[in-house]
Amino acid sequence: MQGNHEQQAYDRGITIFSPDGRLYQVEYAREAVKRGSASVGVRTPEGVVLAADRRARSPLIEEESIEKIHGVDDHVALASAGHVADARKLIDFARRRAQVEKLRYDESIGVETLTKAVTDHIQEYTQTGGARPFGVALLVGGVENGEPRLFETDPSGTPYEWQATAIGGGREDIQSHLEDNYEDDLSLEEGVGLALEAIAEASDDGITASGVELTTIAAESGRVEPVTEETIADHIEDRDLGGEDDE
Amino acid sequence: MQGNHEQQAYDRGITIFSPDGRLYQVEYAREAVKRGSASVGVRTPEGVVLAADRRARSPLIEEESIEKIHGVDDHVALASAGHVADARKLIDFARRRAQVEKLRYDESIGVETLTKAVTDHIQEYTQTGGARPFGVALLVGGVENGEPRLFETDPSGTPYEWQATAIGGGREDIQSHLEDNYEDDLSLEEGVGLALEAIAEASDDGITASGVELTTIAAESGRVEPVTEETIADHIEDRDLGGEDDE
Amino acid sequence: MQGNHEQQAYDRGITIFSPDGRLYQVEYAREAVKRGSASVGVRTPEGVVLAADRRARSPLIEEESIEKIHGVDDHVALASAGHVADARKLIDFARRRAQVEKLRYDESIGVETLTKAVTDHIQEYTQTGGARPFGVALLVGGVENGEPRLFETDPSGTPYEWQATAIGGGREDIQSHLEDNYEDDLSLEEGVGLALEAIAEASDDGITASGVELTTIAAESGRVEPVTEETIADHIEDRDLGGEDDE
Amino acid sequence: MQGNHEQQAYDRGITIFSPDGRLYQVEYAREAVKRGSASVGVRTPEGVVLAADRRARSPLIEEESIEKIHGVDDHVALASAGHVADARKLIDFARRRAQVEKLRYDESIGVETLTKAVTDHIQEYTQTGGARPFGVALLVGGVENGEPRLFETDPSGTPYEWQATAIGGGREDIQSHLEDNYEDDLSLEEGVGLALEAIAEASDDGITASGVELTTIAAESGRVEPVTEETIADHIEDRDLGGEDDE
Amino acid sequence: MQGNHEQQAYDRGITIFSPDGRLYQVEYAREAVKRGSASVGVRTPEGVVLAADRRARSPLIEEESIEKIHGVDDHVALASAGHVADARKLIDFARRRAQVEKLRYDESIGVETLTKAVTDHIQEYTQTGGARPFGVALLVGGVENGEPRLFETDPSGTPYEWQATAIGGGREDIQSHLEDNYEDDLSLEEGVGLALEAIAEASDDGITASGVELTTIAAESGRVEPVTEETIADHIEDRDLGGEDDE
Amino acid sequence: MQGNHEQQAYDRGITIFSPDGRLYQVEYAREAVKRGSASVGVRTPEGVVLAADRRARSPLIEEESIEKIHGVDDHVALASAGHVADARKLIDFARRRAQVEKLRYDESIGVETLTKAVTDHIQEYTQTGGARPFGVALLVGGVENGEPRLFETDPSGTPYEWQATAIGGGREDIQSHLEDNYEDDLSLEEGVGLALEAIAEASDDGITASGVELTTIAAESGRVEPVTEETIADHIEDRDLGGEDDE
Amino acid sequence: MQGNHEQQAYDRGITIFSPDGRLYQVEYAREAVKRGSASVGVRTPEGVVLAADRRARSPLIEEESIEKIHGVDDHVALASAGHVADARKLIDFARRRAQVEKLRYDESIGVETLTKAVTDHIQEYTQTGGARPFGVALLVGGVENGEPRLFETDPSGTPYEWQATAIGGGREDIQSHLEDNYEDDLSLEEGVGLALEAIAEASDDGITASGVELTTIAAESGRVEPVTEETIADHIEDRDLGGEDDE
Numbered sequence A, B, C, D, E, F, G: 001m002q003g004n005h006e007q008q009a010y011d012r013g014i015t016i017f018s019p020d021g022r023l024y025q026v027e028y029a030r031e032a033v034k035r036g037s038a039s040v041g042v043r044t045p046e047g048v049v050l051a052a053d054r055r056a057r058s059p060l061i062e063e064e065s066i067e068k069i070h071g072v073d074d075h076v077a078l079a080s081a082g083h084v085a086d087a088r089k090l091i092d093f094a095r096r097r098a099q100v101e102k103l104r105y106d107e108s109i110g111v112e113t114l115t116k117a118v119t120d121h122i123q124e125y126t127q128t129g130g131a132r133p134f135g136v137a138l139l140v141g142g143v144e145n146g147e148p149r150l151f152e153t154d155p156s157g158t159p160y161e162w163q164a165t166a167i168g169g170g171r172e173d174i175q176s177h178l179e180d181n182y183e184d185d186l187s188l189e190e191g192v193g194l195a196l197e198a199i200a201e202a203s204d205d206g207i208t209a210s211g212v213e214l215t216t217i218a219a220e221s222g223r224v225e226p227v228t229e230e231t232i233a234d235h236i237e238d239r240d241l242g243g244e245d246d247e
Helices: A002-008 A024-035 A084-105 A111-127 A171-181 A188-201 A229-239 B002-008 B024-035 B084-105 B111-127 B171-181 B188-201 B229-239 C002-008 C024-035 C084-105 C111-127 C171-181 C188-201 C229-238 D002-008 D024-035 D084-105 D111-127 D171-181 D188-201 D229-239 E002-008 E024-035 E084-105 E111-127 E171-181 E188-201 E229-239 F002-008 F024-035 F084-105 F111-127 F171-181 F188-201 F229-239 G002-008 G024-035 G084-105 G111-127 G171-181 G188-201 G229-239
Strands: A039-044 A047-053 A069-073 A076-082 A136-144 A147-153 A159-161 A164-167 A212-218 A224-226 B039-044 B047-053 B069-073 B076-082 B136-144 B147-153 B159-161 B164-167 B212-218 B224-226 C039-044 C047-053 C069-073 C076-082 C136-144 C147-153 C159-161 C164-167 C212-218 C224-226 D039-044 D047-053 D069-073 D076-082 D136-144 D147-153 D159-161 D164-167 D212-218 D224-226 E039-044 E047-053 E069-073 E076-082 E136-144 E147-153 E159-161 E164-167 E212-218 E224-226 F039-044 F047-053 F069-073 F076-082 F136-144 F147-153 F159-161 F164-167 F212-218 F224-226 G039-044 G047-053 G069-073 G076-082 G136-144 G147-153 G159-161 G164-167 G212-218 G224-226
Touching: A024 A076, A024 A136, A039 A076, A039 A136, A039 A147, A039 A171, A039 A188, A047 A069, A047 A076, A047 A136, A047 A147, A047 A188, A069 A084, A069 A136, A069 A212, A076 A084, A076 A164, A076 A212, A084 A111, A084 A136, A084 B111, A111 A136, A111 A147, A111 A159, A111 G084, A136 A164, A136 A212, A147 A164, A164 A171, A164 A188, A171 A188, A188 A212, A188 A229, A212 A229, B024 B076, B024 B136, B039 B076, B039 B136, B039 B147, B039 B171, B039 B188, B047 B069, B047 B076, B047 B136, B047 B147, B047 B188, B069 B084, B069 B136, B069 B212, B076 B084, B076 B164, B076 B212, B084 B111, B084 B136, B084 C111, B111 B136, B111 B147, B111 B159, B136 B164, B136 B212, B147 B164, B164 B171, B164 B188, B171 B188, B188 B212, B188 B229, B212 B229, C024 C076, C024 C136, C039 C076, C039 C136, C039 C147, C039 C171, C039 C188, C047 C069, C047 C076, C047 C136, C047 C147, C047 C188, C069 C084, C069 C136, C069 C212, C076 C084, C076 C164, C076 C212, C084 C111, C084 C136, C084 D111, C111 C136, C111 C147, C111 C159, C136 C164, C136 C212, C147 C164, C164 C171, C164 C188, C171 C188, C188 C212, C188 C229, C212 C229, D024 D076, D024 D136, D039 D076, D039 D136, D039 D147, D039 D171, D039 D188, D047 D069, D047 D076, D047 D136, D047 D147, D047 D188, D069 D084, D069 D136, D069 D212, D069 D224, D076 D084, D076 D164, D076 D212, D084 D111, D084 D136, D084 E111, D111 D136, D111 D147, D111 D159, D136 D164, D136 D212, D147 D164, D164 D171, D164 D188, D171 D188, D188 D212, D188 D229, D212 D229, E024 E076, E024 E136, E039 E076, E039 E136, E039 E147, E039 E171, E039 E188, E047 E069, E047 E076, E047 E136, E047 E147, E047 E188, E069 E084, E069 E136, E069 E212, E076 E084, E076 E164, E076 E212, E084 E111, E084 E136, E084 F111, E111 E136, E111 E147, E111 E159, E136 E164, E136 E212, E147 E164, E164 E171, E164 E188, E171 E188, E188 E212, E188 E229, E212 E229, F024 F076, F024 F136, F039 F076, F039 F136, F039 F147, F039 F171, F039 F188, F047 F069, F047 F076, F047 F136, F047 F147, F047 F188, F069 F084, F069 F136, F069 F212, F076 F084, F076 F164, F076 F212, F084 F111, F084 F136, F084 G111, F111 F136, F111 F147, F111 F159, F136 F164, F136 F212, F147 F164, F164 F171, F164 F188, F171 F188, F188 F212, F188 F229, F212 F229, G024 G076, G024 G136, G039 G076, G039 G136, G039 G147, G039 G171, G039 G188, G047 G069, G047 G076, G047 G136, G047 G147, G047 G188, G069 G084, G069 G136, G069 G212, G076 G084, G076 G164, G076 G212, G084 G111, G084 G136, G111 G136, G111 G147, G111 G159, G136 G164, G136 G212, G147 G164, G164 G171, G164 G188, G171 G188, G188 G212, G188 G229, G212 G229
Parallel strands: none
Antiparallel strands: A039 A047, A039 A164, A047 A212, A069 A076, A076 A136, A136 A147, A147 A159, A212 A224, B039 B047, B039 B164, B047 B212, B069 B076, B076 B136, B136 B147, B147 B159, B212 B224, C039 C047, C039 C164, C047 C212, C069 C076, C076 C136, C136 C147, C147 C159, C212 C224, D039 D047, D039 D164, D047 D212, D069 D076, D076 D136, D136 D147, D147 D159, D212 D224, E039 E047, E039 E164, E047 E212, E069 E076, E076 E136, E136 E147, E147 E159, E212 E224, F039 F047, F039 F164, F047 F212, F069 F076, F076 F136, F136 F147, F147 F159, F212 F224, G039 G047, G039 G164, G047 G212, G069 G076, G076 G136, G136 G147, G147 G159, G212 G224
């Protein structure tokens, strides 16, 4: 209780520092991210893989409506974890930013440039009063000058570049699976498999094809291409990751 | 009491994160939704059904004045549950948005586009200070390119697409009735029946024709068509859902 | 006391949700309405009756100055209960709104349109910070296309349409008198009588002609016509509702 | 103490409702009025009388400088009770409002119109945040179309019309003296006498000519005319209301 | 302590009413005035005298730099007591106001007009949020149409006109000395003497010529004329008011 | 603790009065001044001396970078004590103010005019909400029409003129050394010596040439001239004020 | 606990003074700096060295993405410690400022000018409400007119110039290593070595080439030149500073 009382002082009104130099509202927003189901990104020389757990709470929900991976431009996609409505707002921001770039410079926006525009926007919500931080983390995957890139954004507005990483619930388990199994020379195909294994890692009952969303951005094509449910099902079977499909 | 004290810290002033990553004001707004009477949506290949419980607190009230289903455009209608005045404000927003779309692009607004415009608007009220969230959930039913669509919006500003769902008081009971009885190939007629059964599920005393509001949007016509009290009465009798009519 | 402490958290600053989904400031504004003396509305096929209890606190006060019924336009009048200064502000709003309608469309404003403009205005004060809700309820009576209409607005900004209802102190007693005695085919004359009986219901000592304000809007004339003190006195005598007149 | 603690919650920041529907800041502003010395208004068929108690705290103060009756226009005057600086602000508002009316319509402002402009202004300060209510009550006396009118404004922004009334300290005693002694057919002269008696009622030691301010607005002249100290002295002597003059 | 706790509730944020109708921030600002050293004003038929106690805290301070009497225009001067920086701000306001008057109407501003412009400005700071009241009282002395005038302003924004008065520390003692010794027909010379005696009254050790600031505005010249240290010294000697001079 | 609790109420949000008429935020800002190392000013008929203690916390710091004396214009310099970043902001303000004066009137700004512009600016931050006071005191030294002037500004925004004074840590000791040793007819040379002695007074270990910053503005040249480290070293040696130099 | 309670009062809402003259929010922001890993700056006659510890939390992170040294212009670079997203914002500010200077004056911005523009910007966030301070310290290294300069900025907005210094975690140990080993006549090569030794000082396990970021700005070239991983590796080996490289 002591501890709680002290913390309470720092999370009312605007986002301010605690005596030990932490921003509680930002840390609480990180908890909101952990409450969301996981998303995973894997970068291979052949392209980037984004995968997301989207198991539905009811069989009557349209699973497509709980999309967690969103195309931002032909060559960039985002996967999210955390507060869904906040994610949608950042995705809109990213899309508008990509369009503006195209209109202004007649060129596709760079993956890093886009990520940093998003993190700068996120940071504003952690310093200036009158709004709370975004309760969401994003994986930004894309191809830039033929090279695959994979970034993460967190609720503080810090960008990180990764070979492979996870956001959302069970992140620690997934990350250590990735660290144990990632190799520099994975094919895109193998990257998809690794991403699915990682998602399965955070799940007690295995995964189903309809409960996972999967997108690749291949270095060659430079285009966002969603992976079909059939292909996902084949991967799950091949690697024996399956639980009971709820459809 | 402990628990209460801790919570109190997070619901004054603006909507902010609690230490476990929740937005209490949004969760309390969800409670406001549960305090409202239920609305149900059922999507069939032949069209969408929206049904709402609107039993009056006094025999002298004009039941039409406690409308819970509202046409937004020729091809889209909304059903609400929760804080009535908030619902009215969102309905106005949706109608204006639909009109603007028509004026700008000379086309009817898509059901999904409309839903997401509404949820983006709702999200703003959960992040920026100076206002509380909307204490209302909506079902958005309509026809888009000949295809029936059914969406839900919640107080966090998240859109969901459903085959069949419920909002408001008794949602859990209704939802499990829908899950047990929904089938992919229902006729619109059968959809109406299922919606009425679902509403009756949440009511101890059965329902009456005047205490239920019912609208369909058929795939063929693509138009919002309120169901008459007589037709409702027939359905109630057929399925033996009736209580004593209070008129 | 516990209970009080918990409540206190939700009524400072702006209007926000309590853990059980209620808006305390709005509910407290409803208490302000109950502190006011009652107003009654009765709708008959021949027209609408608005009646208000306006007993003076001193014999030296000009009873006309404690008006509770106000013409908004030729064909619409408002009766209020609750915080008088707030009522005056809403009445001004309604009058301006009616004038604008006339100037813009060269037509009288509809009773329902006017009511909803007022309730939308009221709702704004319950969601956006920096102001308290209006502590007043209104009855809106008028004739629209030859048809009598009677609406109620409450501090949440919800509109209701009624055959007969009451607002203010003693509402419950009055409403049940109305429910027991209202009939669909009352004459306007009988409606006046019913309204006076209902007002008398909430009063221990009977009523006096000068202590009641009474207005009708007849379907035929479509005009707001205040009922004279003499006519009121006759009704009181006929129905034996009289107390000792304090004039 | 309990009671105090509960109340404290409702009077910080902006003016909001208490659980029982009261606006504490407005009620506290009423206390500020009671802390002021009394003013009295009496309306007779021949004109309006405004009288004010202005006993000085030191013999060296210029009694004219503690004026409590102020001309607003040729035909209207205000008497105040309560927070002096607030009164001055409302008097300025009233004077500007009267001038604008004259410039716009080339006509003197009506007494009732002026009163209601003032009360609307007062109400704004009780609903919108960022300011406290006015801690002052006013008596507005004047002649309109040859007819004497007397209004009161209170800190909530409610206007009342009176035959005779008092504001400020000792209001209850004065009011009951007025109720016992007021008659419909008083001459203006008799009205002056009644007003002086009423002021004396609230004073233990009697009144002195220099300690009272007195103004009449006669129906015939329609002009504000301050009553001279000599005339007041005569009245005091005639009615044996005198205390020891402190000059 | 009880008492303290209760008070605390009323002096945070903006200036609001306490349950007994007081404005604590204004009353605390009055305390700030009492913490300042005294200023005295004496009005005689021949002119106005302003005197101020300005004993220095160190012999190295330039006594002129702790001026408490300031010319506003040729014919008006101000003496202050309380928070020095606040006084400077009001003096600037008064000077600008006097200049504007001259530019607009080509006439010197009246002493009463100036005082009321200052008090209106002060009042604003006691009603509208976002600023604290001014912690200073002023004496405004001047000549208007050949007639000497002396006004006081307090932190509430109320103007008073005086024959002779004091502001600041020891006000009560000084005021009663003035009441005992003031006469209507003092010469300006005698007025200077009375003012010095009054200042000495509030001082245990007597006064010194350099520790007092003294200005007259004679009716005849209508001009602000500072009294020299020599003249002050003569008066002190004549009246045996002297302490040990600290220069 | 009692005391602390009471005080806490007065220093949150904006700067407001305490029950005894004090502005705590301003007094706390004065504490910030005391936490800074001392600066001293001495005015002689031949010019003004400004001296400042700037001992470094590390031998690797560039002592010039911890400047505490800043030229504002050719003929005016400022010495500061307290919160360094705040000082820099006021110095910028003073420089811009001096430039504007030159551009507008083609004349150098007066020392007193400049000081009062600065104190008016400081006062604003003590009355209007949304910002804290400046945590810094300044000495303003310069030559105006051939005459040396020395002013002090404090966090309340009050200007004082001095013959010799100190601001910052150890002020009391330094001031009493100045009072004991100051003479009206010091040469500028002797003034420099007195200033160094005064600085040494507040230091247990003596002073070093590199740990003191020293500037003169001679009446004759009317120009700000920093004193070189060698000259300072000579003075220290002459007067035996030296500690061990840490360079 | 006492202590904590007292402090809490001073760190909510805006940045205000505590009773002992401290700005807690600024001090807490300093704690945020200490939570970051260290950066070191060394100035030699031949140029400036900036070094930063950037050990990754996972082997899969791209170490380049956790950059802590950023070029601002050809001749100036920044190293940061503390809240990463805040650092990025200040870096953007510095870059824009440098560009504006170039556009306006067609000249590269001075290192000192740039530093002071940044510290003025930081100070604003510590005095004006509605935002928290920046939780970051910066080292600004560059060449100005052929001369190497090294500055530090802290969260209060104070600029310091250094020969050699450190910011971030373990600052004290690093600083004392620098003080013991710094010499005025280091070559740039030796400066690089000293910087690496200093970084290693704060690390228990030694440093690795990939875990350190290193940049020089040579006086001769006047250009920011990142040091390659190979060169860093050589230095580490030469000085035996190595831990086990985690690549």
